[in-house]
Amino acid sequence: MSKQDLLSIVPLFILTSAAILILFSIAVKRNHKVIYGITTLSLLADIIFLAVAEGPATWTVEPLFIFDGFGKFNLGLILVTALAVTMLSYAYFEQREERKEEYYILLILATLGAGTLAISKHFISLFLGLEILSVSLYSMIAYLRKRERSDEGGIKYLIIAAFSSAFMLFGMALIYYTSGSMEFGAIGAYLSSLPELPIIMMAGFGFVVVGIGFKLGIVPFHMWTADVYEGAPLPVTSFIATVSKGGVVALLVRFYSQVNGYQYNSLVVIFTVLVIASMLVGNFLALRQHNVKRLLAYSSISHLGYILVAFIAGGSLGKEAVSFYLVAYFITTVGSFGILTYLSDKDRDAEWLDDFKGLFWKRPWTATSFSAMLLSLAGIPLTAGFVGKFYIVAAGVKGNTWLLVIMLVLNSAIGLFYYIRIIAIMCEKQGATDANPSTLRPSIYLISGFSVAVLTVALLWVGTFPEGLIGLIRSLLSP
Amino acid sequence: MILPGFIVSLMGGGILAWIASQKSLVLTRWISLLTVTVNLLGALVVWWQQPGVSSLWLLDYSIPWIPQFGISVHLAVDGLSLLMLLLTFFLGAIAVLISWKEIQNRVGLYHFCLLWVLAGITGVFLAMDLFLFFFFWEVMLIPMFFLIIIWGHENSRYAAFKFFIFTQASGLLMLVAILGLYFVNGNQTGNYTFDYFHLLEANIAPGVAMWLMLGFLAAFAVKLPVVPFHTWLPDAHSQAPTAGSLILAGLLLKTGAYGLLRFIVPLFRDQAMVIAPWAMAIGVFGIIYGAILAFSQTDLKRLVAYTSVSHMGFIMLGVFSFNELAAQGVVMQMITHGISTGALFILAGFIYERIHTRDITRMGGFWKSMPFLGACGLVFAMASLGLPGLGNFVAEFLTLVGAWQATHKFTIIATLGLVAATIYSLRILQKVFYGTQASATMLVDLSIRERFIMMALVVSIIWLGLFPQPILNTSKQPVKTILEVPDTARTKDKSMQIEIVSIQGKGGRYE
Numbered sequence: 001m002s003k004q005d006l007l008s009i010v011p012l013f014i015l016t017s018a019a020i021l022i023l024f025s026i027a028v029k030r031n032h033k034v035i036y037g038i039t040t041l042s043l044l045a046d047i048i049f050l051a052v053a054e055g056p057a058t059w060t061v062e063p064l065f066i067f068d069g070f071g072k073f074n075l076g077l078i079l080v081t082a083l084a085v086t087m088l089s090y091a092y093f094e095q096r097e098e099r100k101e102e103y104y105i106l107l108i109l110a111t112l113g114a115g116t117l118a119i120s121k122h123f124i125s126l127f128l129g130l131e132i133l134s135v136s137l138y139s140m141i142a143y144l145r146k147r148e149r150s151d152e153g154g155i156k157y158l159i160i161a162a163f164s165s166a167f168m169l170f171g172m173a174l175i176y177y178t179s180g181s182m183e184f185g186a187i188g189a190y191l192s193s194l195p196e197l198p199i200i201m202m203a204g205f206g207f208v209v210v211g212i213g214f215k216l217g218i219v220p221f222h223m224w225t226a227d228v229y230e231g232a233p234l235p236v237t238s239f240i241a242t243v244s245k246g247g248v249v250a251l252l253v254r255f256y257s258q259v260n261g262y263q264y265n266s267l268v269v270i271f272t273v274l275v276i277a278s279m280l281v282g283n284f285l286a287l288r289q290h291n292v293k294r295l296l297a298y299s300s301i302s303h304l305g306y307i308l309v310a311f312i313a314g315g316s317l318g319k320e321a322v323s324f325y326l327v328a329y330f331i332t333t334v335g336s337f338g339i340l341t342y343l344s345d346k347d348r349d350a351e352w353l354d355d356f357k358g359l360f361w362k363r364p365w366t367a368t369s370f371s372a373m374l375l376s377l378a379g380i381p382l383t384a385g386f387v388g389k390f391y392i393v394a395a396g397v398k399g400n401t402w403l404l405v406i407m408l409v410l411n412s413a414i415g416l417f418y419y420i421r422i423i424a425i426m427c428e429k430q431g432a433t434d435a436n437p438s439t440l441r442p443s444i445y446l447i448s449g450f451s452v453a454v455l456t457v458a459l460l461w462v463g464t465f466p467e468g469l470i471g472l473i474r475s476l477l478s479p
Numbered sequence: 480m481i482l483p484g485f486i487v488s489l490m491g492g493g494i495l496a497w498i499a500s501q502k503s504l505v506l507t508r509w510i511s512l513l514t515v516t517v518n519l520l521g522a523l524v525v526w527w528q529q530p531g532v533s534s535l536w537l538l539d540y541s542i543p544w545i546p547q548f549g550i551s552v553h554l555a556v557d558g559l560s561l562l563m564l565l566l567t568f569f570l571g572a573i574a575v576l577i578s579w580k581e582i583q584n585r586v587g588l589y590h591f592c593l594l595w596v597l598a599g600i601t602g603v604f605l606a607m608d609l610f611l612f613f614f615f616w617e618v619m620l621i622p623m624f625f626l627i628i629i630w631g632h633e634n635s636r637y638a639a640f641k642f643f644i645f646t647q648a649s650g651l652l653m654l655v656a657i658l659g660l661y662f663v664n665g666n667q668t669g670n671y672t673f674d675y676f677h678l679l680e681a682n683i684a685p686g687v688a689m690w691l692m693l694g695f696l697a698a699f700a701v702k703l704p705v706v707p708f709h710t711w712l713p714d715a716h717s718q719a720p721t722a723g724s725l726i727l728a729g730l731l732l733k734t735g736a737y738g739l740l741r742f743i744v745p746l747f748r749d750q751a752m753v754i755a756p757w758a759m760a761i762g763v764f765g766i767i768y769g770a771i772l773a774f775s776q777t778d779l780k781r782l783v784a785y786t787s788v789s790h791m792g793f794i795m796l797g798v799f800s801f802n803e804l805a806a807q808g809v810v811m812q813m814i815t816h817g818i819s820t821g822a823l824f825i826l827a828g829f830i831y832e833r834i835h836t837r838d839i840t841r842m843g844g845f846w847k848s849m850p851f852l853g854a855c856g857l858v859f860a861m862a863s864l865g866l867p868g869l870g871n872f873v874a875e876f877l878t879l880v881g882a883w884q885a886t887h888k889f890t891i892i893a894t895l896g897l898v899a900a901t902i903y904s905l906r907i908l909q910k911v912f913y914g915t916q917a918s919a920t921m922l923v924d925l926s927i928r929e930r931f932i933m934m935a936l937v938v939s940i941i942w943l944g945l946f947p948q949p950i951l952n953t954s955k956q957p958v959k960t961i962l963e964v965p966d967t968a969r970t971k972d973k974s975m976q977i978e979i980v981s982i983q984g985k986g987g988r989y990e
Contacts, residue, residue, distance in 0.1 A: 381617040397658040413648030427629050467545045
């Protein structure tokens with residue numbers, strides 16, 4: 001192992017050592033503030049390291065990892081998002097659970113898992129990352145033990161994730177059986193020597209797609225999404241919606257392009273069907289929801305569909321569009337769950353549409369940033385979501401995937417309805433004014449409020465001046 | 480610099496007005512009134528200095544925005560845009576004035592939304608970059624949505640949703656078409672740009688061009704509205720507050736008409752020719768259908784809304800006649816309809832403020848108690864039915880004369896629309912102002928502020944009817960160019976075209 005190898009995987013080391021450090025720190029004394037500080041600082045250190053570390057543009061740590069622009073970008077994105085989730089977690093857990101410290105270990109480990117996915121180029125690292133991520137998530141979802149739905153969500157996720165891992169393992173075995181390799185590049189090289197896709201390989205890909213589909217929560221593997229979103233504590237929900245899915249998307253893009261999936265018509269058809277189904281089912285199910293968490297769950301299904309439109313369109317523009325949309329989607333999703341966190345009180349989460357009634361007049365700033373988030377999800381100009389959607393449509397048009405583009409447009413129109421419905425409810429005249437929910441010391445909310453404000457500004461900034469982010473993505477992605 | 484100044488000042492004024500509402504509501508109102516008035520004066524100055532006959536493009540402003548995609552903030556004004564700007568600021572100022580007393584809650588937010596709608600509309604009329612155009616197209620929507628939903632009448636939520644979803648969905652189709660055009664042009668010339676003037680020279684295969692045009696047409700047809708896509712309009716118009724209805728009818732509909740003239744005709748002339756008979760047929764159908772529905776309404780604002788559907792049919796007819804007379808008529812129609820229909824909505828608003836209903840079966844005999852209002856009602860009912868001497872007559876006459884050269888049968892049917900217009904206009908007068916006094920309480924005639932508003936509108940509609948020549952002069956050159964552009968482009972040597980493009984190419988390149 002060379003020096004550069006070691007340097008490259010320092011981001012992963014920082015995370016593992018942070019987890020161990022927290023473990024020891026808890027053994028000495030339970031202190032929420034200290035643990036929170038360690039988590040924040042280590043994530044920050046990791047991000048800074050990633051940003052300033054110099055090294056070759058592409059470096060592989062054989063045979064497991066690859067550090068190229070795309071991998072680094074996604075790793076950075078995952079870390080930043082994890083940091084944002086951490087910021088939101090403090091106030092949320094401070095008022096709820098007596099044992100809050102272990103949560104941060106799990107959070108860091110889950111981030112480690114997702115980060116591993118983003119840079120892996122081998123089935124072993126893929127599976128390791130996926131399992132670290134999933135196992136941490138089981139306990140994170142069920143973290144609020146006293147809530148029934150939290151337990152239910154955790155167990156549901158456990159069963160489904162284990163199930164999908166089994167599918168995936170079987171698929172990997174089949175691919176290994178045919179190609180004799182577990183490394184993406186070698187599989188691709190083997191495939192390109194063949195005239196067409198062998199049937200066993202096809203089956204292997206199919207099983208892997210099932211496994212990935214479960215993780216991404218795309219239709220028809222989406223059944224767990226709403227229940228888990230609803231049951232999990234709010235910061236965890238935002239983590240599942242962003243970091244865990246983002247890691248898997250990055251993995252999917254890498255795997256697919258390395259094995260040259262685009263040249264196999266049958267695979268493209270499979271993905272096209274999955275994507276169209278995701279957009280339609282996600283949007284239609286979201287239409288009738290009265291629970292904002294469930295609504296956002298279904299909307300996330302359709303957003304994954306949008307991202308995969310760019311993925312299917314392929315090409316360098318497709319890859320850029322995926323990266324850009326991930327950023328926009330992460331900002332928006334973490335932001336909206338952040339606002340839900342901010343509004344939640346000690347006993348329950350603010351999740352019913354009625355909780356938002358007249359919010360514009362009660363808390364104008366919160367309502368304004370929530371509106372911005374929703375408009376970004378709907379893809380309205382001046383927000384990051386608009387540029388992201390524009391990017392995706394551009395990629396789709398360039399890739400001549402007209403059917404998908406038209407479906408995306410249609411679905412955006414459907415999606416509008418439930419986003420603006422929330423805004424409309426926030427505009428409604430205030431009903432019976434309830435007393436301000438019992439809050440803790442206001443300083444605790446400062447961090448959440450600050451993070452939400454930062455996210456809102458980022459959302460508008462990226463939406464108005466996207467050229468910086470586009471430039472960054474392009475410079476990282478260009479070979 | 481004056482062009483971005485228009486948009487920025489409106490946006491800034493909106494924010495300022497919102498902030499000022501913390502201190503004083505009067506200040507808020509004055510700030511927004513001043514902002515719009517200054518803009519109106521600015522546009523007038525531009526008009527005065529450049530009579531618009533000599534050069535086509537009066538002002539031009541361009542800075543890069545997202546160079547990676549070849550997107551720039553490119554604003555330019557020709558006679559057509561200038562006229563639309565004047566209309567926008569004129570009606571904008573009136574919209575602020577009529578909200579003076581009507582809007583009493585959340586005044587700051589209201590003026591913010593109002594000014595941002597105006598900023599979006601201004602942007603639409605100025606943008607010469609297709610991405611920027613789409614951007615402003617969307618910017619108009621959100622504040623309008625809030626205007627309807629927060630300050631609207633009893634069923635405003637339904638109306639706001641319908642308005643938003645209709646326009647947004649069709650707008651997205653336009654986005655796809657814009658991107659299609661972008662890539663078709665980029666693949667051909669290697670210059671990936673959204674710039675209008677470059678895209679004018681794009682050479683698109685007819686089959687593709689047909690689809691792209693339909694994408695654009697979807698957005699404009701919904702906004703205009705063309706008959707099968709008009710159902711959002713009566714709801715939105717009748718539920719919006721008075722200023723909202725004024726802006727919807729006076730300005731938002733015009734962005735659809737403007738889009739037809741600015742984009743559909745020059746970019747896709749051949750394809751537009753192909754669908755022209757259908758488009759004219761739909762337009763004529765809309766004239767008659769709108770008139771019949773207008774006649775059968777009992778809600779005053781809904782009635783006026785359906786007259787818009789009818790009047791907008793003339794625009795379809797005129798645009799797709801492809802001759803200068805008809806196109807001049809269309810421009811005239813855009814302006815006069817904005818004023819006359821806007822005025823009718825304002826009248827409906829005044830009546831609503833006094834008797835709190837829009838139901839015309841509960842109105843009658845208002846001439847006695849409110850003679851000033853009655854006289855104004857008479858003027859605008861006459862304008863709506865196309866009485867000579869008022870602006871609408873000029874517009875419809877020009878359109879019909881132009882359309883006659885293109886198609887005889889549709890023009891004859893369209894002329895019947897004028898008869899229908901007479902019927903519904905007189906019905907308004909009869910039901911509202913004549914007959915027995917419906918309201919037991921004595922109604923107060925217009926206040927000074929209200930009189931001022933009405934007088935401004937009356938004077939302008941009469942001026943347009945008697946002296947339409949300044950307007951026609953201003954719009955002559957742009958309209959001519961719009962109808963001619965593809966011919967000159969096609970006769971150009973193709974290699975020269977590419978050379979020009981590469982010399983002028985300021986936009987970024989992709990790949």
